[in-house]
Amino acid sequence: MMARTNWLGEFLKHSVLLAGAIVVLLPFYLMLSYSLKSPAEIESNTGGFVGSQEIMTDRRCIKAGKPAEECDMRPIVYNYTAAFSEAPLVRYMLNGVFVTVSIFVIQVLVALPCAYALSKLKFWGRDVVFGLVIFCLLIPVHAIALPLYIMLAKVGLTNTYAALIIPWTISVFGIFLMRQFFMTVPDDLIDAARMDGMSEFAIVWRVMLPTAIPALLAFGIFSVVAHWNDYYWPRVVITGNRDLMTPPLGLRMFKSDLDGNEYGPMMAATTVIVLPLVIIFLLAQRRFIEGITMTGMK
Amino acid sequence: MAGIVLRQVTKTYGTLRVLNGIDLDIADGEYLTLVGPSGCGKSTTLRIIAGLESQTTGDVEIDGRVVNEVRPSRRDLAMVFQSYALYPHLTVRQNLVTPLQLRDMNFWQRIPLLGYLAPGRRAKMSKIEDDVRKAAETLKIEPLLHRKPGQLSGGQRQRVALGRAMVRNPAAFLMDEPLSNLDAALRVHMRAELSELHRELGATFVYVTHDQAEALTMSDRMAVMMDGDILQLGPPDEVYEDPRDIRVAEFIGSPKMxxxxxxxxxxxxxxxxxxxxxxxxxxxxxxxxxxxxxxxxxxxxxxxxxxxxxxxxxxxxxxxxxxxxxxxxxxxxxxxxxxxxxxxxxxxxxxxxxxxxxxxxxxxxxxxxxxxxxxxxxxxxxxxx
Amino acid sequence: MGRSRVHLWFIGPAIILMMGLLILPVFVAAVLSFTDYNLGNPSFNWIGVENYDRLVSRSTYKKMFTASLTYVLLVVPISVALGLGAALLIASLRIGGELYKAVFFLPVMATLLAMAIVWEFALHPIVGVVNDILRSGCDVGWLHALLSGSWLGGDPLQSWYGHACAEDFPLWLGDKNYALGTIAFIGIWQGFGFNMVLYLAGLTSVPRELYQAAHMDGADSAWERFRLVTWPMLGPTNVFVVTISSIRSFQVFDTVEALTRGGPSKSTYVMVYAMFEKGVKQNLLGIGSAITIVFLGFVLILTLIQVYFVNRRVHYA
Structure with missing residues (x-):
């Protein structure tokens, strides 16, 4: 508590944390570095971070019968063009955006009115419904993936966007979080809105939604991060149809398609998929950490 | 029992200067109040006396000894915090015992369970229990000894916090707005109790408040602080009757001058x-x-x-x-x-x-x-x- | 009056979806776990507890439980301890705390599957960077001496490092003695930052005055203050962090599916992967459902333990 700094202690703490940071950052460093270097440099672990960027020849390009001068390129160009040409990366990314956004929008459409009813309306059976929500919190969707898969298969929905989205449309966690948040909104605000002549629907979307923006933002971060990164569920319901694959699943396919020494394009694809969230995270770091903590702590 | 002396104490945070050379001579057994609006430096002054913060320049003396480099716990002071700062996971009794254990027992005797085997623990523990009982008696909190702070009312917590300070029989009590979390009626009541306790213990009290009424009613002398300076130091009557500065005149007295x-x-x-x-x-x-x-x-x-x-x-x-x-x-x-x-x-x-x-x-x-x-x-x- | 029924519009969709997507599947799994059902086959037989019987008797499933539990027991304590340690260090720093926080949280945000692939490259036995670094230490005399323990007079070949220098470094994911540990390492790498931010949030909610009171009471060392204030005040955070880490690590799948497919010799055959392999890939829905039910049982037990600890604690008003 004494304001005098213990410089030795401070130095030791930084040393420990720095060592940890190096281990944590190692794969990110390798990912970026490999995505820039030529296969030879990767295999021999030479060339530092960016490699020498000597002109190399694209063998697939030669095989495709194109003139040799068109097939000579820098490793960085080769890696990234290969990533985009060998796999429908753009398609994967668009799928990812479509699926994550759809999930989040539907989750809010379902959860917000329910949370409002559970926190601010008095009706018969309210406690039972809330009990159901609490009970459902115990069921991780990943755990019941198999019966969900069977049900979707029975109605013929596997290998569709619907299969990717439907199981996540209900977020009991979202309902719980919103309800807890709405409990802190004063009843007077709602009564005032009723006095102003608003319908219950208008109250939900024009009064409660704006007050819930911070909680929604936190929940949005949680939801988007979880579903952009989710690999398990897409792996279960999408079998073979590349047009429907989300980024992690597409990356997995890319990996099993490639032969041994195509590390460069592989890492380029990985970089492209990992980078969007990482960049957004670094830009809005504080919000992300607060959001994840807020949703994490319930 | 001891007097406390501050000599030209200053405190700066970066470029922000919060104390501009405080001189203060608190007599042994005196009830001195530091009063002023929020941000005037009164709490900082108290925390510098406690050793929780160190002054930028100047000296703090307790009982004639310069304590600038002495740890808070070795200054023989006790502090009552605004939020009481009771350990929520410990019972009232354990809250009172903790400071004594930390002071009187060695490392081995304090180890949970294993400590029971350490030599000399039993004698010390019974002495500690004695002290705790005495403090609890004085403050009439014996029935509460086995409860946790979360189960107590505001007034009861206040007493326990006082008890924790009392058990150590310190040279001086430092109090940082101890009544501000109580409701109005209880606050007035506790003023009287604190004054009584001061008389009974005969110890030095240094009391920080933003409430001029508390300062006027309880203290032997009060120091009115503003913007890092003591504007006036004197008995309440004198400060009220004879304010040396227009800011003091306006701050002390309600409705104001x-x-x-x-x-x-x-x-x-x-x-x-x-x-x-x-x-x-x-x-x-x-x-x-x-x-x-x-x-x-x-x-x-x-x-x-x-x-x-x-x-x-x-x-x-x-x-x-x-x-x-x-x-x-x-x-x-x-x-x-x-x-x-x-x-x-x-x-x-x-x-x-x-x-x-x-x-x-x-x-x-x-x-x-x-x-x-x-x-x-x-x-x-x-x-x- | 409209208001008396309007709530049905609000809770209706949520209730229907909860029933259909969460409750019903549990029942479906429970029912199918007593059958030999598979997709594409119109009829099925009731086979009683045969599926469960297999789970407890077959060595494959014994390996499954061992792999899952070992994984959880490796990842949870280490990632919780690292998370707490990082949080305590960062909270006590004068400068640079925000930077470390962002760095340690990065793996939480990054797509696990993608990062698993990068780790696979890094851990490649021949061209991988990890073994490369380890190998390079063998040629540096003092480092080799330090790591192999020969500076204490031990025989370098007896130590792990000295032995590996002489033979070669492990295959990591390809060696059944190392594969699960390696997968767990990736799990810890990915998850401890999450625990760290939860602990940091827990730490900021500890009132500063309590630390000051501890100083006044004579808790002079950092350890005393940790024991008297920090640790007890982190109680609720501890319960939560341990539970959520356990549930998360029970669900490990991405790394296993991408890197080892349960192998070598079922050493990384964790429950969710088994569920996927049996149920989805091999169309053995009965046994897959039985694993699902057992899995749900584990999650329920973990949550009940959490509820017990949370309720036992008296909160500070």
């Missing part, structure tokens, strides 16, 4: 709001002045006798025994407040213009720099007038 803009002239005569005042300057000089009257020193007049201020009565605040008359007076911001007996103000109705005068000899005059200006002795006054 009425400040009327005025002027002095080269003959030493004083006017306030353009009306001549009986008092005169000891050292005549021309320039703007502020003339202060406490509400009880303004008197409402049924008619203008030529030497009256006037204002429109906007509100009569009836307290039963007294009435506060709020007046809108041209030339001053806010309202002037007059304290009167109910019958004295019978004739005045809200919305009417009324006349009032200041009591002779009760004007407190401040210069343009805010410092008190000396007035001529009353005999001289008569001569000049």
């Amino acid at each position: 009425n400040i009327l803009p005025g002027r002095g002239d080269s003959a030493g005569r004083i006017t306030a709001l353009g009306v001549a005042v009986e008092e005169a300057l000891a050292v005549p000089s021309e320039g703007p002045l502020s003339v202060g009257f406490r509400p009880e020193h303004l008197h409402i007049q049924p008619a203008d006798n030529g030497a009256c201020f006037s204002g429109r009565l906007t509100y009569k605040e009836n307290l039963g025994s007294d009435v506060f008359l709020h007046l809108a007076v041209e030339g001053i911001e806010g309202k002037a407040v007059i304290r009167a007996k109910p019958h004295e103000a019978d004739f005045a109705d809200v919305g009417e213009d009324v006349w009032f005068t200041g009591e002779v000899g009760m004007a407190r005059v401040f210069g343009a720099d805010g410092k008190r200006v000396a007035l001529a002795e009353p005999q001289l006054m008569r001569k000049t007038s």
Whole structure:
């Protein structure tokens, strides 16, 4: 508590944390570095971070019968063009955006009115419904993936966007979080809105939604991060149809398609998929950490 | 028991200076209050005494010993915090025992379970239990010893916090706004209890508050602090009657002192709001002045006798025994407040213009720099007038 | 009056979806776990508890439980301890705390599957960077001496490092003795930052005055203050962090599916992967459902333990 700094202690703490940071950052460093270097440099672990960027020849390009001068390129160009040409990366990314956004929008459409009813309306059976929500919190969707898969298969929905989205449309966690948040909104605000002549629907979307923006933002971060990164569920319901694959699943396919020494394009694809969230995270770091903590702590 | 001395203590955070050289001499057994608005540096001063923060320059002496480099726990002080800072996971008894264990037992004796095997633990523990029982008795918290802080009311927690300070029998008690979390009635009650406790223990109390009423009612001496300086240090009566600075005059007393803009002239005569005042300057000089009257020193007049201020009565605040008359007076911001007996103000109705005068000899005059200006002795006054 | 029924519009969709997507599947799994059902086969037989019987008797499933539990027992304590340690260090720093926080949280945000692939490259036995670094230490005399323990007079070949220098470094994911540990390492790498931010949030909610009181009471060392204030005040955070880490690590799948497919010799055959392999890939829905039910049982037990600890604690008003 004494304001005098213990410089030795401070130095030791930084040393420990720095060592940890190096281990944590190692794969990110390798990912970026490999995505820039030529296969030879990767295999021999030479060339530092960016490699020498000597002109190399694209063998697939030669095989495709194109003139040799068109097939000579820098490793960085080769890696990234290969990533985009060998796999429908753009398609994967668009799928990812479509699926994550759809999930989040539907989750809010379902959860917000329910949370409002559970926190601010008095009706018969309210406690039972809330009990159901609490009970459902115990069921991780990943755990019941198999019966969900069977049900979707029975109605013929596997290998569709619907299969990717439907199981996540209900977020009991979202309902719980919103309800807890709405409990802190004063009843007077709602009564005032009723006095102003608003319908219950208008109250939900024009009064409660704006007050819930911070909680929604936190929940949005949680939801988007979880579903952009989710690999398990897409792996279960999408079998073979590349047009429907989300980024992690597409990356997995890319990996099993490639032969041994195509590390460069592989890492380029990985970089492209990992980078969007990482960049957004670094830009809005504080919000992300607060959001994840807020949703994490319930 | 010990006196505490601060010598030219300053504190800066980066470029922000929060204490500008505090000198303070607290006598053994004294009840000294540091009072001031929030941000004036009173809490920082207390925490520097406690050792929770270190001063930028200057010395702190406790019982004649410079303690600048001494850890908080070795200064033989106890502190009562605003939030009480009781350990929520420990019972009241454990809360009281903890400081004694930390002080009196060695590392081995303090280890949970294993410590029971350490030699000498039993004797020390029974001595500690004795001390705790005594403190609990004094504060009447014996029935609470086995509860946790979460199960206590605000007043009970307050007592436990006092108890935790008391068990160590410290040289001095430091209290950081200890009553501010209590409701109004309990706060008034605890004021009396604290004063009683101080008398009983005979220990030095250093008490920080932003509530001038607490400072006036409880302390032997009070130090009024503003912007990192002690503006005035003295017994409550003296600070109230004889404020050395316009800021002190306005801060101490409720409702606060009425400040009327005025002027002095080269003959030493004083006017306030353009009306001549009986008092005169000891050292005549021309320039703007502020003339202060406490509400009880303004008197409402049924008619203008030529030497009256006037204002429109906007509100009569009836307290039963007294009435506060709020007046809108041209030339001053806010309202002037007059304290009167109910019958004295019978004739005045809200919305009417009324006349009032200041009591002779009760004007407190401040210069343009805010410092008190000396007035001529009353005999001289008569001569000049 | 409209208001008396309007709530049905609000809770209706949520209730229908909860029933259909969460409750019903549990029942479906429970029912199917007593059958030999598979997709594409119109009829099925009731086979009683045969599926469960297999789970407890077959060595494959014994390996499954061992792999899952070992994984949880490796990842939870280490990632919780690292999270707490990082949080305590960062909270006590004068400068740079925000930077470390962002760095340690990065793996939480990054797509696990993608990062698993990068780790696979890094851990490649021949061209991987990890073994490369380890190998390079063998040629540096003092480092080799330090790591192999020969500076204490031990035989370098007896130590792990000295032995590996002489033979070669492990195959990591390809060696059944190392594979699960390696997968767990990736799990810890990915998850401890999450625990760290939860602990940091827990730490900021500890009132500063309590630390000051501890100083006044004579808790002079950092350890005393940790024992007297920090640790007890982190109680609720501890319960939560341990539970959520356990549930998360029970669900490990991405790394296993991408890197080892349960191998080598079932050493990384964790429950969710088994569920996927049996149910989805091999169309053995009965046994897959039985694993699902057992899995749900584990999650329920973990949550009940959490509820018990949370309720036992008296909160500070």
